Amino acid sequence: MPRIIETEAEERIELGDLIEMLETGPFDPADEDNFASWGPALRKLGNNRAFLADFAIDELKQRCSGQLTQNQYGAQVIMLHTGSDKFLIRANFWPGLNDSIVRNSGTDPFFYGMAHDHNFSFLTVGYLGPGYWSEYYEYDYDKVIGFTGEKVDLRFVEKAKLDPGKVMLYRAHRDVHLQLAADSMSISLNVLGAEQNQELRDQYRFDIEKSEVSGMLTRSPIEPLLALSAYFGGEEGADLLENFSRGHPSDRIRFAAVKAQASAAGTLDQRLAVYEQAAARGSPFVSAMAKREADKVAKGRGWIESCFKADGII
16 A cells, blocks of 8 residues: 655645755655655645645636646646646545535546556645545556456555545555545645656556456557558558557557557458557567457457448448
């Protein structure tokens, strides 16, 4: 489970103080002990009961211009600082199941009921309200290929709540939590580590009951562009896809290139050939995913061809 950081810090600091401390201090998000050592500083910001309301009011006065340009998460999150290449600071809202926003929008925007890990480490402190619940698990990232349906050794640790003032360090690619709703509206504060190539590092969704990978949460703006290259890029686009499918450092991007190549193939046989070639030459992840897609095409071949015939395509 996330590393609990014991601290009785009672001092109160401003947001600007924490930013300056992180900018000028020896902050290293890749070093677990170093990251954990900043827990007391985050707790001190959490002791400041006025700063977040003041920040929100200032944003509203500016028609939320800062959030419109800096917030990539959505309405659940207020971005508090994004101007560093080492860290981000944010506030997260966790409504209860009886709150109107959940009744109207459902639980998906808040990741409730979705077991997942993270491809970055982050500190968190309970700031307001009783705090969200989680069932905590651990797993060995290095032993996971990452294809959908892969069995994973998820080790249950405990069910716990992010109580007010409680500080924890979620460790990238190790801690898994099945997040559950807060008993009533709650807010947490986070310091997120910003590391190079983070968007290329995989984040998984898990099926706890089956103890397996149920999907990939990581998304990259490269992926939809690959599909455009396949259909409208001509020879140059085809060359780019071939290079990406064979040599990109991310397994996920390599498979996205393969899938784009297959989707633009002229016939089902050609589509199957793309997947079969990728399955033979690819990494364990690319191979497993290519085999999975090839099986789907083969099993649905009769239905696909009947649709083509009905439309006069074949």
